[in-house]
Amino acid sequence: MADLDLVALAPRYGIVLQRRGAHYVTCCPFHAEKTPSFKIRVDRPTRWRCYGACATDGDGIDLVGRLRFGAAWNARDRDQFRAVRDELAPDLGPLNPTRGPRPALPQPTRAAPLKEAAPLSAQALYVLDKALGLYETELWGLGGGRATPLRYLRTRGFTDDTLRRQRIGYCSGTQLLTTLESIGFPVEVARALELLHPRHEGARDQSERDLVEHLRGRIVIADLDARGRARYLTGRKWAPWLGRASKYLCQKAIAPPLYGLAQLPADGSPVLVTESLADWLTLRQWGYAALGTSGTGLSHENARVLRGLGRPLVYVVQNDDPGRAAGERWQKAVGRGRVLPTPSPYKDLNEVLVAGREEGFREAWTALLRKESIPPA
Numbered sequence: 241m242a243d244l245d246l247v248a249l250a251p252r253y254g255i256v257l258q259r260r261g262a263h264y265v266t267c268c269p270f271h272a273e274k275t276p277s278f279k280i281r282v283d284r285p286t287r288w289r290c291y292g293a294c295a296t297d298g299d300g301i302d303l304v305g306r307l308r309f310g311a312a313w314n315a316r317d318r319d320q321f322r323a324v325r326d327e328l329a330p331d332l333g334p335l336n337p338t339r340g341p342r343p344a345l346p347q348p349t350r351a352a353p354l355k356e357a358a359p360l361s362a363q364a365l366y367v368l369d370k371a372l373g374l375y376e377t378e379l380w381g382l383g384g385g386r387a388t389p390l391r392y393l394r395t396r397g398f399t400d401d402t403l404r405r406q407r408i409g410y411c412s413g414t415q416l417l418t419t420l421e422s423i424g425f426p427v428e429v430a431r432a433l434e435l436l437h438p439r440h441e442g443a444r445d446q447s448e449r450d451l452v453e454h455l456r457g458r459i460v461i462a463d464l465d466a467r468g469r470a471r472y473l474t475g476r477k478w479a480p481w482l483g484r485a486s487k488y489l490c491q492k493a494i495a496p497p498l499y500g501l502a503q504l505p506a507d508g509s510p511v512l513v514t515e516s517l518a519d520w521l522t523l524r525q526w527g528y529a530a531l532g533t534s535g536t537g538l539s540h541e542n543a544r545v546l547r548g549l550g551r552p553l554v555y556v557v558q559n560d561d562p563g564r565a566a567g568e569r570w571q572k573a574v575g576r577g578r579v580l581p582t583p584s585p586y587k588d589l590n591e592v593l594v595a596g597r598e599e600g601f602r603e604a605w606t607a608l609l610r611k612e613s614i615p616p617a
């Protein structure tokens with residue numbers, strides 16, 4: 241791989257070098273200081289080293305990696321390395337030996353809204369997963385005593401095994417910002433993803449100190465990728481001090497996923513689709529191949545995914561008129577699938593779980609499969 245000339249590269253990332261004898265020097269971009277201790281030898285412009293507090297060093301890839309991922313940068317992490325290599329591809333390409341000036345590279349601070357089907361950047365995936373890891377620790381760290389989110393989840397019938405497997409968490413709102421700052425991860429990335437936002441929208445002073453966690457006071461339910469990493473977070477209101485805030489809060493910066501898509505078994509079995517994350521989690525606990533959304537709205541993109549799934553679809557809806565109407569709407573939007581209302585007298589699947597009536601649902605499910613001649617798997 242071509243060695244990157246740091247004297248050309250650094251200024252494009254806002255690092256201004258000054259010639260001092262046999263070195264180029266500047267204040268280290270990775271720790272706070274007033275006297276420059278970040279150095280590049282003039283006769284070896286492909287390596288940098290900080291002789292100050294952070295004592296880091298590396299080549300051009302490491303420089304950009306640390307700017308993008310902070311102290312979490314690890315050149316051996318495949319996703320991180322690829323992200324930086326792709327960003328630097330024009331400089332690293334073997335057919336591109338010229339070192340002339342190039343247009344400035346996109347900076348994360350200018351992050352545009354991410355609402356599109358495009359895959360998330362390695363930085364975005366890193367911070368989503370990091371946040372979820374913190375939220376998991378918070379949920380279990382608070383214990384299961386009275387008035388804890390864990391106690392609440394248990395009263396809803398969820399086992400600790402389900403909560404751990406689906407990586408359910410709780411956001412107290414006190415951890416994310418300090419953690420990101422302590423590892424030097426660009427806070428702007430978390431802002432663009434709506435994990436953090438200004439305490440007062442539109443306030444003139446929007447310094448970092450004034451940022452709060454979007455999901456504070458909420459139980460966090462994540463959509464996980466095939467490797468179990470978070471790629472989307474929804475917050476379910478839990479803390480009493482949230483008052484009349486909406487029950488579910490999503491990240492508007494990312495297109496809403498079909499929860500559980502990456503976890504579907506690849507056996508062609510029928511897929512149950514629900515409009516409630518609590519019902520989706522219930523179905524996961526019972527071992528069904530299930531997809532979930534938060535609410536009855538179905539995006540065009542998700543309708544398209546369901547249409548193309550190539551396996552039988554059953555919409556499990558709430559046992560009331562709005563539920564049935566939603567089932568019919570989904571059927572129409574996707575163009576196929578059957579509707580299965582939650583068996584009476586229960587309103588939704590989570591009520592069935594709390595009542596210990598899983599068997600009742602299983603009977604309704606097998607009856608539907610038989611009636612519609614759907615092979616169970």
Ligand SMILES: [Zn+2]
Nearest residue numbers: 268271290294
């Ligand atoms: Zn340093």
